[in-house]
Amino acid sequence: MRKIQIQILLIFLTGISFSFAQQPQKPSSVEIYNQIKKLNFLGSVLYLAAHPDDENTRLISYMANEMNARTGYLSLTRGDGGQNLIGPQLRELLGVIRTQELIEARKIDGGEQFFSRANDFGYSKNPDETLEIWDKDKVLSDVVWTIRKFQPDVIINRFDHRSPGTTHGHHTSSAMLSVESFKLTNDPKIYPEQLKYVKPWQVKRTFFNPSWWFYGSQEKFDAADKSKFTRLETGVYYTGIGKSNQEIAALSRSRHQSQGFGSTGARGQETEYLELIKGDSPIDRDNLFDGIDTSWNRVKNGKPIGDLITKIISKYDFSNPSASIPDLVKVYSMIEALDDDHWKPLKAAAVKNIIASCSGLYLEAAASEQEATPGSTIKVSIEAINRSPVEMQLINITSLPDNKNTAQNIALKNNNDQRLTLNIQIPENIEYTQPYWLKEKATVGMYTVSNQENIGIPDIIRQVKVVFNVKISGIEIPFERTVVYKYNDGVKGEMYNFLDIVPEVTTSVLEKVLIFGTTKSKMVPVKVRAGKDGIKGNLQLELPKSWDVSPKEIPFTLEKKGNEQIFYFEVTPPVNPEEVVAKSIAIVDNKRFDKDQTIIDYPHITKQMVLKPAESKCIRIDLKTNGDAIAYIMGAGDEVPESLAQMGYKVSIIKPEEITPEKLDSFNVVITGVRAYNTVNALANKQNILFNFVKSGKNMIVQYNTPGKTVTEQIAPYSLKISNDRVTEENAKVTFLAPNHPILNVPNKISTKDFEGWKQEQGLYYPDQYDPAFTPILSSHDKGESPKDGALLVAPYGKGYYIYTGLSFFRELPEGVAGAYRLLSNMISLKQPIEAPKPELKK
Numbered sequence: 135m136r137k138i139q140i141q142i143l144l145i146f147l148t149g150i151s152f153s154f155a156q157q158p159q160k161p162s163s164v165e166i167y168n169q170i171k172k173l174n175f176l177g178s179v180l181y182l183a184a185h186p187d188d189e190n191t192r193l194i195s196y197m198a199n200e201m202n203a204r205t206g207y208l209s210l211t212r213g214d215g216g217q218n219l220i221g222p223q224l225r226e227l228l229g230v231i232r233t234q235e236l237i238e239a240r241k242i243d244g245g246e247q248f249f250s251r252a253n254d255f256g257y258s259k260n261p262d263e264t265l266e267i268w269d270k271d272k273v274l275s276d277v278v279w280t281i282r283k284f285q286p287d288v289i290i291n292r293f294d295h296r297s298p299g300t301t302h303g304h305h306t307s308s309a310m311l312s313v314e315s316f317k318l319t320n321d322p323k324i325y326p327e328q329l330k331y332v333k334p335w336q337v338k339r340t341f342f343n344p345s346w347w348f349y350g351s352q353e354k355f356d357a358a359d360k361s362k363f364t365r366l367e368t369g370v371y372y373t374g375i376g377k378s379n380q381e382i383a384a385l386s387r388s389r390h391q392s393q394g395f396g397s398t399g400a401r402g403q404e405t406e407y408l409e410l411i412k413g414d415s416p417i418d419r420d421n422l423f424d425g426i427d428t429s430w431n432r433v434k435n436g437k438p439i440g441d442l443i444t445k446i447i448s449k450y451d452f453s454n455p456s457a458s459i460p461d462l463v464k465v466y467s468m469i470e471a472l473d474d475d476h477w478k479p480l481k482a483a484a485v486k487n488i489i490a491s492c493s494g495l496y497l498e499a500a501a502s503e504q505e506a507t508p509g510s511t512i513k514v515s516i517e518a519i520n521r522s523p524v525e526m527q528l529i530n531i532t533s534l535p536d537n538k539n540t541a542q543n544i545a546l547k548n549n550n551d552q553r554l555t556l557n558i559q560i561p562e563n564i565e566y567t568q569p570y571w572l573k574e575k576a577t578v579g580m581y582t583v584s585n586q587e588n589i590g591i592p593d594i595i596r597q598v599k600v601v602f603n604v605k606i607s608g609i610e611i612p613f614e615r616t617v618v619y620k621y622n623d624g625v626k627g628e629m630y631n632f633l634d635i636v637p638e639v640t641t642s643v644l645e646k647v648l649i650f651g652t653t654k655s656k657m658v659p660v661k662v663r664a665g666k667d668g669i670k671g672n673l674q675l676e677l678p679k680s681w682d683v684s685p686k687e688i689p690f691t692l693e694k695k696g697n698e699q700i701f702y703f704e705v706t707p708p709v710n711p712e713e714v715v716a717k718s719i720a721i722v723d724n725k726r727f728d729k730d731q732t733i734i735d736y737p738h739i740t741k742q743m744v745l746k747p748a749e750s751k752c753i754r755i756d757l758k759t760n761g762d763a764i765a766y767i768m769g770a771g772d773e774v775p776e777s778l779a780q781m782g783y784k785v786s787i788i789k790p791e792e793i794t795p796e797k798l799d800s801f802n803v804v805i806t807g808v809r810a811y812n813t814v815n816a817l818a819n820k821q822n823i824l825f826n827f828v829k830s831g832k833n834m835i836v837q838y839n840t841p842g843k844t845v846t847e848q849i850a851p852y853s854l855k856i857s858n859d860r861v862t863e864e865n866a867k868v869t870f871l872a873p874n875h876p877i878l879n880v881p882n883k884i885s886t887k888d889f890e891g892w893k894q895e896q897g898l899y900y901p902d903q904y905d906p907a908f909t910p911i912l913s914s915h916d917k918g919e920s921p922k923d924g925a926l927l928v929a930p931y932g933k934g935y936y937i938y939t940g941l942s943f944f945r946e947l948p949e950g951v952a953g954a955y956r957l958l959s960n961m962i963s964l965k966q967p968i969e970a971p972k973p974e975l976k977k
Contacts, residue, residue, distance in 0.1 A: 163452045164374035166491045174443040175202035177428030182312045183292035184304035186213040186232040187390045191383035196368040198244030206246040211254035219394040219770045234739035235389045243386035247592040250276035251581045256894040257862045258303030267579035277311050280590050281319045282332040287426050289340040316412040339413030364419045369404035439468050455492040456522035463607040494521030499600035501633045504619040507666045509562040516554045520546035532601040533558045567634040568745045631741045636665040640731040641718040643750035647950040649780040650707040651757035657702045660718045664692035671722035675703040682706040707754040718748040751950035758881035760963045762802040769810030777947035790816030798827050805835045808944045811844040818846040825851045829932025838940040851931045852905035859922045860898040869913045888953025897940040900924030935964050
């Protein structure tokens, strides 16, 4: 379980304040006014791309805040295949982080977030590969589903569908699927199973959002003919909140912290261009919605609603927003009377939020503890306060999912805080809290989501809620609130999390990969954690019969909820090489618990709980090591040190400021973590020390960095230039360029079999220009491309070796790829031959 304890400054649209992702929003008078204006606009636009951070936040903010359009962003993936600059989480855990970052970004720029089931499997060089791995038909169905559900008038693609091979294959694929969907979404014969929940829908027009990047330079873009493009002047300054559109967009983009996309806000004029791809062209090229009715007239019997909202806007009192409540309640009643299944629920929810904001109506349901188990009863503190002169009455409270109704009939007088306690019975069959897209077994390219209605939902689906039924101006209005957990932090103040439903007991094999280089047994630690008081049972570690486990089971007792205890099993591997999965199981009252709880806790996102099978990969391999002491300098974050420890090395993580000749003297090898020379500024002043370390007869291994933004140009003792070369096909054939080099032979004989079973990619950002002192060791390439020889470069320097590698050890080692361990051992063990003493010359 990993927690990141870093306080950050969140800047909201109305000012600067210390806050956290889970706290309830309390909009200002200006924000309420903007929400009422948005209530009177019935147009929608969907921005579509491949990954988190692909979206144009300037355009999303402009659409949502200046045009008042309902604005969505469909990211086909959750960014699972990227790198992580804030921690060690990769793959699906990184996808969980980046999902939350997108949700936080949309809170700032005013958009809504959606996803498909596509799994970001890593970099792809062409859409053919992408659509084969993704399962094109399923992803296309998700695009059609999102469009039918969101009903956009306009779609804007971030990428060009006409340029395969010029950018990430995921990018081009997103545009191709969007364009293909244009003629499908209104055809009831296409994915008819969806029509149980949604109706066919026809988008009016689809655009491509070009920028200088697609033209190669700003100069080329400025010179291009843009006369037929739609132009949007997005450099708006919002006087009510004192920020430019670009400043809001920068705050939104800066939520992408795991990608290092912190952005500085800009001011002044700015133009976004849109090229029409499908549909009818707007006559007024400066109006994206030209010819589209975006008023309440598009809804049957909707005109009176629009007229009343126009009146509310004209009479809005910024010093007394509550004066608008009687008319807003009328609007709510009129919307509820509509015969419409799209705008009715959307606008009803919006007007309820506005009513609550105008009145300062604060409704909260806070559990006494952050975790609860199925079948338990939780105590929930209820708070209800009306901070306006408008008369209100709390009629009753309904708890969910137990559907228990508790009558109240309490007058909510102005600024009179009402507090009470409610007990909620959690059903035995309630689902555990976790990202719904991770519940079922996934493929390399697709997550599995069996429930059609869940597809596209961005966040965890939480079931424990409270509905406050409040009578205002004679109309009863239900306000739904998700149950939260809040506490006071002595430094940060009021803190919020959501209530999580957890198993009665969880277990975890603390080492996710166990390497057995010999038949010698290992003590394997397994942690047990109680989800409730008074847990008693037996712990087992299941392995195939070819592996010996002792003892067969261990009894345990955990008195209090949250208690943890670590137990040890002695595991002896077989003689022959074998890869198996060890499963830790807790048996409590004849029930089998097999989940491993992972907590992801960063201050810029909502705390996340992920439940995965409690497993570890056990590998019996032929692995020889020399027991060298290793100094590891962390970069962007990876789990390589843990893997090195599994191999038997003594690993010390040293901070940049600790890099001194004296500190390094006790080590034989220095290894820099991934992207260290992109992220660790202090390394710029430590190179001479590191190079002298190598010169003295020791080894330095530098893992991949990205080109262009290194903290120093001299990352190696010889000239070396990093490129964008990469081999994305993890099983691409590998050729040995220097088959007799010790790095392929000592102490482990490396063969092409050692490159079988690699995950996601072979490597990335290989150098393509380097000094003749370097010996290239390996060559491979993706289909249809020229050989890439920069994956592993070795150069003697003084008495030692400097090694640069773009091979993706940071992915392969945590996945338990045996060949990666064997090759890394050889890199660590590399020694220069000792010259025989020269015979003395006779006088």
